Amino acid sequence: MLATYGQYWRINVLTFLEYRANFIMWFGFTIVYHFTALAALFVTMHQFPTMNGWDVRQMFFLYAMWMAGHELHNAFFFNVVSVPEYVREGRFDRFLVRPLDSLFQVLTVPSQQFPDGLILATITFCVATAVVGVKVDLLYVAMVPLIAIGGALIDFGISLFVAALSFWFVRVDTLRWVVMSLEQEFTRYPISIYQRGVQFVLAFILPFAFMNYFPATYFLQKTDQGLHLNPVVGLLTPLVGLAWFAVSYAVWRVGVNHYQGTGS
Amino acid sequence: MIALPRYNLEPYVEFAKKAFAREATYRMEVFTEVGSLVLRIYLLRAVWTALYAQNAAPMNLPLHSMITYATIALLMSLILEVDGTRLIRERLRDGSIATDLMKPISVPFYFFSDGFGNTALHAALVIPSLLFALLLVHIDVPSPATLAVFFLSFAIGYFVNFLVNFTMNAVAFWTLETFALQIIVRWISDLLSGQIIPLVFVPGNIGRIVLALPFAAIYSTPLLIYVGVIPPGGWLAALGFQVLWLVVFAAAAAAIWRAASRHIVIQGG
Numbered sequence: 001m002l003a004t005y006g007q008y009w010r011i012n013v014l015t016f017l018e019y020r021a022n023f024i025m026w027f028g029f030t031i032v033y034h035f036t037a038l039a040a041l042f043v044t045m046h047q048f049p050t051m052n053g054w055d056v057r058q059m060f061f062l063y064a065m066w067m068a069g070h071e072l073h074n075a076f077f078f079n080v081v082s083v084p085e086y087v088r089e090g091r092f093d094r095f096l097v098r099p100l101d102s103l104f105q106v107l108t109v110p111s112q113q114f115p116d117g118l119i120l121a122t123i124t125f126c127v128a129t130a131v132v133g134v135k136v137d138l139l140y141v142a143m144v145p146l147i148a149i150g151g152a153l154i155d156f157g158i159s160l161f162v163a164a165l166s167f168w169f170v171r172v173d174t175l176r177w178v179v180m181s182l183e184q185e186f187t188r189y190p191i192s193i194y195q196r197g198v199q200f201v202l203a204f205i206l207p208f209a210f211m212n213y214f215p216a217t218y219f220l221q222k223t224d225q226g227l228h229l230n231p232v233v234g235l236l237t238p239l240v241g242l243a244w245f246a247v248s249y250a251v252w253r254v255g256v257n258h259y260q261g262t263g264s
Numbered sequence: 265m266i267a268l269p270r271y272n273l274e275p276y277v278e279f280a281k282k283a284f285a286r287e288a289t290y291r292m293e294v295f296t297e298v299g300s301l302v303l304r305i306y307l308l309r310a311v312w313t314a315l316y317a318q319n320a321a322p323m324n325l326p327l328h329s330m331i332t333y334a335t336i337a338l339l340m341s342l343i344l345e346v347d348g349t350r351l352i353r354e355r356l357r358d359g360s361i362a363t364d365l366m367k368p369i370s371v372p373f374y375f376f377s378d379g380f381g382n383t384a385l386h387a388a389l390v391i392p393s394l395l396f397a398l399l400l401v402h403i404d405v406p407s408p409a410t411l412a413v414f415f416l417s418f419a420i421g422y423f424v425n426f427l428v429n430f431t432m433n434a435v436a437f438w439t440l441e442t443f444a445l446q447i448i449v450r451w452i453s454d455l456l457s458g459q460i461i462p463l464v465f466v467p468g469n470i471g472r473i474v475l476a477l478p479f480a481a482i483y484s485t486p487l488l489i490y491v492g493v494i495p496p497g498g499w500l501a502a503l504g505f506q507v508l509w510l511v512v513f514a515a516a517a518a519a520i521w522r523a524a525s526r527h528i529v530i531q532g533g
Contacts, residue, residue: 025444032448036455047322047465048315174293178300185307193314198306 001104008108016114027116034067034120041188052192057132058220059189064121064128065212066187068144069151071121077156079111084166084173092259102256103160103249134219143215146238151211153241157248158183158206164248164255183208190217192226199226210240275369276377283381298389301338302396308334309401325462329491332404335397337459337487339390340418344425344482346383351375352433365525372430372521379426406490413499417486420506424481427513428453434517437524458484464493478509 016023041063045056054062083106086092095102125144129136162176187208191199202209210233217224218234287294309331316327325333352375355361364371397403406414432446454460456479463484466474474480485502488494494502 029444029448032451036451040455040460043466044315044461046467048319050318051311052314052318171293174296178296182300182303182307185304189311189314193310195310198310 001100004100004104005108008110011110012113015110023114023116026114027120030071030117030120034124037184037188038063052190052225053222054190057128058216058222061128061132061134061220062190062212062216063188064125065147065216066151066184067121068125068148069211070155070184071117072148072152073155073159075113075115075118077107077152077159078113079107079109080156080159080163081176082106082109082111083163084171084176087166087259088170096256096260103252132220140219143235147215147234150237150239150241153245154207154211154237155183157241157244160245160252161248164252167255167259187212190226192224194226196227203227203229207240207244210234210237276373279374279377280381280384283378284385287382287385294385294389297342297386298393298396301342301393302400304338305335305397305400308338322465324493325464325491328402328404329493330462331401333462333487333491335401335403336490337483339393339397340483340486341459342386342390342393343383344422346379346386351378352430352436356436371525372517375430376426404491406492409496410489410492413503414486414490417489417503417506420503420510421482421486424478424506424510424513427510427517428478428482430517431513431520434520434524437527453479453482456480457482458487462487462493464488476505478513481506481509 038060041059042056045051045059049055051059080103083092086095086106092102095105098105134140158179159176162172162179165175166172183206186194186202191202191209191213194202199209203214214224214229214231214234215237216222216234218231222231224231224233312327312330312334316330321327352361355364361371364374405411428449429446432449435445456463456474456477458480459482463471463474463480465471475484485494485506489499489502
């Protein structure tokens with residue numbers, strides 16, 4: 001399986017070398033996406049300098065932390081979005097007759113995935129770290145990659161869950177798009193601006209707050225003014241990511257079995 | 265300019281009806297769309313309330329006006345975010361554009377009516393969405409005169425938006441792949457049109473430039489009229505500026521369309 005995965009990335013790199021113009025186009029795409037989001041943030045914070053005690057630099061750090069997890073997800077797990085299409089067109093059946101895990105096969109369909117977003121996210125995160133003046137010690141250096149991985153798993157869990165729904169419903173593309181864009185919008189702000197119930201959902205049900213809010217609260221030495229949790233929970237992101245991924249993988253398995261069961 | 269239909273309007277009404285029916289079959293998508301809109305309205309209320317609570321309110325845009333602005337912008341986006349000219353791309357990719365051009369119809373007008381039918385379905389969603397919105401936020405209702413000018417300005421904005429999309433999609437005649445370009449333009453346009461944040465918040469000269477760009481004619485002008493930032497004295501100038509952009513883009517779309525139809529004939533279809 002590892003050898004297959006290595007092969008997959010070899011093909012990706014070769015494709016990238018072959019289609020350099022394409023790479024530049026997608027890079028531009030990713031830059032514009034994050035640039036517009038950040039520009040809106042900067043303009044808003046120019047007019048309103050503080051949001052529940054977070055200033056513009058801290059809000060930038062919050063965004064950069066979300067971006068790290070999200071782009072890590074995009075680099076390695078993005079192709080799960082194609083599942084509804086595979087199911088609709090009957091191509092998913094092919095994965096079921098091969099001797100490898102079907103999810104693994106979905107993730108290794110050659111699809112010209114370049115880690116452009118991940119590169120941009122790394123740069124943005126370094127800039128944000130410098131700008132916000134966070135204390136960079138051993139714990140920070142060790143935890144940040146783990147938090148990014150945890151964040152990516154949280155993201156992956158959500159996409160996998162939506163993808164699994166396509167075994168029961170034909171069109172889930174809009175749902176997926178909506179979930180992704182809402183994730184991006186709700187994680188852009190400190191969760192203390194929401195009502196109790198929404199905070200609870202973002203922390204414990206769809207744990208997006210663990211992608212950026214809790215870790216950022218810990219590293220910026222702020223207090224959680226929403227749920228009043230101890231800031232140390234921010235370091236639990238990798239575990240939350242694993243747990244959340246385990247749950248959605250279970251749902252995925254149920255979906256695959258259902259799909260095989262109906263033979264549709 | 266887009267050629268007017270030679271015979272009658274009937275086929276175009278049918279195209280629009282067909283597009284409406286086609287979009288209405290995806291019921292789950294329609295529900296998701298309304299659901300997402302409700303969440304967005306909740307979000308905008310939370311965000312602006314938090315921002316206004318701890319900072320000095322900007323001149324002439326108090327919190328209730330800001331929430332009205334953002335809610336109306338979302339409702340408008342139900343209509344404006346529909347890419348009514350997506351069909352151009354699809355017809356080009358599978359080659360059926362060739363037969364379309366042979367039919368005794370005006371093809372741009374055909375695309376317009378398809379887009380219009382598509383939009384009509386989403387426009388119908390505005391009503392339930394508005395009702396949900398009213399459960400979450402209070403929306404200011406301006407005087408009837410202001411409301412009338414708002415709708416007029418919105419209509420002009422709709423056409424500007426259609427022509428911008430049309431021009432983008434017509435580029436596909438040469439490149440066949442315009443998806444990335446189009447999404448990029450959409451994101452920039454969302455930001456610069458004043459859909460996400462009122463353009464009056466953009467500071468200094470950049471603010472003045474942004475307000476003068478064609479994107480501002482799509483969302484910003486009608487919305488600023490609605491919330492009263494553009495007072496009655498400024499209505500005529502604001503509408504005039506919108507019409508100016510409308511004319512510019514109509515000319516651009518017509519030129520591109522002429523060049524494109526010639527291009528496809530030379531290629532042999």
